Amino acid sequence: xAGASVDxxxxxxxxxxxxAREGDPAPAAALxxxxxxxxxxxxxxxxxxxTALALRERSPELRITVLEAEICGHGxxxxxxxxxxxxxxxxxxxxAVLGEERALELAVAGERxxxxxxxxxxxxxxxxxxxxxxxxxxxxAPAQDAGVEKGVAxxxxxxxxxxxxxxxxxxxxxxxxxPVFRNGIFYPECATxxxxxxxxxxxxxxxxxxxxxxxxxxxxxxxxxxxxxxxxPGGTLRAPEVVLATNAALTGWSPxxxxxxxxxxxxxxxxxxxxxxxxxxxxxxxxxxxxxxFLHYFxxxxxxxxxxxxxxxxxxxxxxxxxxxxxDVPTAARAEAGLRRLLPGLAGxxxxxxxxxxxxxxxxxxxxxxxxxxxxxxxxxxYSGHGxxxxxxxxxxxxxxxxxxxxxxxxxxxxxxxxxxxxxEPFRRVGGGLVRWAIxxxxxxxxxxxxxxxxxxxGAALPRLLGMELGTR
Numbered sequence: 001x002a003g004a005s006v007d008x009x010x011x012x013x014x015x016x017x018x019x020a021r022e023g024d025p026a027p028a029a030a031l032x033x034x035x036x037x038x039x040x041x042x043x044x045x046x047x048x049x050x051t052a053l054a055l056r057e058r059s060p061e062l063r064i065t066v067l068e069a070e071i072c073g074h075g076x077x078x079x080x081x082x083x084x085x086x087x088x089x090x091x092x093x094x095x096a097v098l099g100e101e102r103a104l105e106l107a108v109a110g111e112r113x114x115x116x117x118x119x120x121x122x123x124x125x126x127x128x129x130x131x132x133x134x135x136x137x138x139x140x141a142p143a144q145d146a147g148v149e150k151g152v153a154x155x156x157x158x159x160x161x162x163x164x165x166x167x168x169x170x171x172x173x174x175x176x177x178x179p180v181f182r183n184g185i186f187y188p189e190c191a192t193x194x195x196x197x198x199x200x201x202x203x204x205x206x207x208x209x210x211x212x213x214x215x216x217x218x219x220x221x222x223x224x225x226x227x228x229x230x231x232x233p234g235g236t237l238r239a240p241e242v243v244l245a246t247n248a249a250l251t252g253w254s255p256x257x258x259x260x261x262x263x264x265x266x267x268x269x270x271x272x273x274x275x276x277x278x279x280x281x282x283x284x285x286x287x288x289x290x291x292x293x294f295l296h297y298f299x300x301x302x303x304x305x306x307x308x309x310x311x312x313x314x315x316x317x318x319x320x321x322x323x324x325x326x327x328d329v330p331t332a333a334r335a336e337a338g339l340r341r342l343l344p345g346l347a348g349x350x351x352x353x354x355x356x357x358x359x360x361x362x363x364x365x366x367x368x369x370x371x372x373x374x375x376x377x378x379x380x381x382x383y384s385g386h387g388x389x390x391x392x393x394x395x396x397x398x399x400x401x402x403x404x405x406x407x408x409x410x411x412x413x414x415x416x417x418x419x420x421x422x423x424x425e426p427f428r429r430v431g432g433g434l435v436r437w438a439i440x441x442x443x444x445x446x447x448x449x450x451x452x453x454x455x456x457x458x459g460a461a462l463p464r465l466l467g468m469e470l471g472t473r
Contacts, residue, residue, distance in 0.1 A: 002340075004268070004333040008354040010326050012079035013269050018196030019073075027071045027215035028207075033235040037065035037212065039402050040230055040237050042219050043245035044068030045077035046388065047380055049202035050395025051243055051402070053120075056209045058399060064211045065237060067230065069218035069246075073199040076247050076387065079357050081267060081297050081309050082129075082198075083287050084117060084389045085190035086110015088163040089135055090365075092147075092154040097364045102413045104158050109412055113389040114191050117198075126201040128193045129302050133285035135190035138172055139182040140342060143446040144291025151185050163189060176282040178343055180447075192287050192299050193388065224375040241402045244379040245394075247387070248358035252319025255372045256381050258421045259362055261432060264313020264324060265385055266331040266356030268339060273349040274304030280345035292443050294436075296338040306346060310335035311385050312440055313356060315432040318425045325358040332356060341447070359385045363420040369397045370415070378402055382419070390414075434459050 019025070039055055041048045044066050052064050068074075087094050087107045095103040114132060121128050139145045148166070155164035167175075167184040175186075207213060214232075221231040227238040244250060251260040277283060277300060287299045294312035301307065313331040314324040332354040340347065362368060362382030367390055369380040378401040380394045387394075397409040410416065423431060438459025445452035452460075 002333065002337065004329055004336050004354055005351040006268075006354050007329060008266060008327055008332040008356050010079070010355055010357070011074065012196070012355045013353045014082070014194060014196035015073045015078035016196075018078070018194070018200045021197070022200055028213040030216045031067065031214040031232050031234045031237060035065065035235065035237050036063070036227070037237060037239040038062040039064045039241040039243065040228070040239035041066045041243045041245060042222075042230065043075075043247065044072035044203065044213065044215065045075045045245065045247060046199060046202065046391035047247070047394045047398070048243065048245035049199070049206050050392055051245060051398040052206050052211045053202070053209060054395050054399035055402060056206075056211060059403065065239070066206065066211055066213045067217045067219055067232065067237065068213065068215045071215045072203040072213075073196055076357055076359065077199040077391075078196050079355055080195050080388055081299060081307060082193045082195045082388060083135065083190060083297060083299065083386075084114055084130075084193055085135060085187070086113050086389055088155065088160070088189045089137065089151070089187045089289075090386070091158070091164070092150040093365060095154055097366060098413050098417065100158060102417075104160075106413050107158075107160075107163070109393065109408075110389065111189060113392045114189065116392055117193075120205075121201070124201065124205055126197070128198040128201055130191055130193050131285045131302075132191040133287070135187045135287040135289065136167070136172065136175060136184050137187065137289050137291065138184040140180045140290045141443075141446045142182070145182060147291040148183055148185055163187065174281065175284055175286055176288065177280045177345060180342060186286075190287050192285065194301070195388065198388075222377065224372070224377055228375070228377060240376055242377045243398050243402055244377065245398065247381065247383070248321060248360040249319075250379060250381040251316060251360055253379075255370070256379060257319055259368065259419045260319075260360050260381055261422060262316030262319065262321065262325065262358040263311060263361050263385075264328055264331055264356055265309060265311045265359045266313055266328065266335050266354065267307050267309040268332060268335045268351045269353045270306045270339075270346065270349045271352045272304040273306070273346065276346050276349050277304060277306070280343065290342065293439050294443065296335075296342060298339070298342070305352075306339070306343070306349070308335050308339040308342075310338055311359070312436070315436055316358065321358050326356050328356060359383065361385070363422050366417075367394060367414055368417070368419045369394060369401065371401050435463055
């Protein structure tokens with residue numbers, strides 16, 4: 001495998017572009033001195049900001065304060081791939097976790113995400129590059145054909161064949177031409193956005209709604225009580241209700257850590273090349289994923305760039321987040337190798353940027369929203385690389401938890417299921433690393449048309465033998 005054309009670095013192109021369009025504003029003032037609020041939200045990304053807006057809409061009288069360790073958009077909300085959808089595209093795996101009835105309930109709830117974001121953006125006259133063009137899942141190797149068949153069959157069993165439309169090789173080629181694409185599925189319920197523009201628009205909306213925001217304010221400790229206390233370098237914030245919306249950082253917090261681990265996810269971004277996109281016929285704006293377990297995810301942008309991502313980065317240890325999650329050159333190289341293999345028609349298009357970061361992966365690949373037992377501290381995590389759309393659901397759910405509501409949001413499986421536990425450290429890291437290596441070896445062999453070594457096949461089968469959804473193929 002060839003190396004990466006550019007080294008990964010932060011901030012992402014998305015965030016740099018959004019800040020430049022905004023005039024590079026100064027961060028909101030850090031918390032200085034002690035303060036109080038009715039609801040304190042830790043994390044100024046999608047989940048935290050959607051929660052703040054949902055609370056403001058439902059209870060305008062509440063005093064809401066958001067604490068962000070860096071600036072809004074610095075975390076996953078400003079560096080993701082920008083795929084916006086619910087759960088039709090992962091229905092087969094969701095059924096395996098929840099059963100058909102509850103999986104259908106979740107998928108139907110997810111249909112509200114794109115209209116909700118669209119209505120919000122239109123009401124605010126915010127251009128977040130929302131493009132509702134659906135998503136393709138393509139088979140890029142014979143071993144991936146079965147995944148396409150499962151996706152189509154799962155939707156058909158639940159009477160919603162309209163949400164997973166099978167495509168022949170010819171029909172796939174009509175949307176995007178590649179010599180390695182085989183058959184596929186078209187999922188109409190998917191859009192793309194500019195992640196940086198979205199998170200910064202949410203920030204503006206929260207400020208306009210009267211939410212207090214403190215950036216460059218890391219929370220050093222959370223003490224449960226009446227009220228709860230959040231310790232920061234500049235002072236203490238006290239609030240009877242606390243929402244923790246810090247994504248991968250929650251893997252180091254004990255109420256969530258047994259259900260979570262971190263993986264690195266990296267992307268490369270090309271220079272603008274609209275003419276090359278015309279040549280391969282990829283002009284409809286569809287988001288695309290392949291059938292790998294550590295999938296490639298790719299999409300176009302409004303200015304004719306191509307983003308290619310790979311979720312094959314390092315696995316975390318005990319919730320620790322370090323440079324491996326943002327400077328891992330081999331994972332960036334795998335993303336670029338995916339671009340060159342899957343879209344050889346773009347061979348002459350230069351890769352301009354690369355970046356990465358940790359994603360919080362739950363044991364069953366679904367997010368969960370909870371209240372810590374015996375407290376009024378609420379939290380959500382486990383998006384597993386699929387958080388842009390579900391964070392909208394998460395904001396609604398966490399708002400309900402903070403308000404003490406028993407409603408449609410708190411009764412969804414995301415808030416009302418038992419989440420499997422992962423092995424304790426160091427077994428989680430060692431076992432996860434073994435499975436990661438095995439799956440990557442199997443998928444590389446499959447794409448090269450050869451049989452994977454026995455050790456790799458055995459390691460890849462281990463999670464399923466143990467009854468775990470995490471890492472299954």
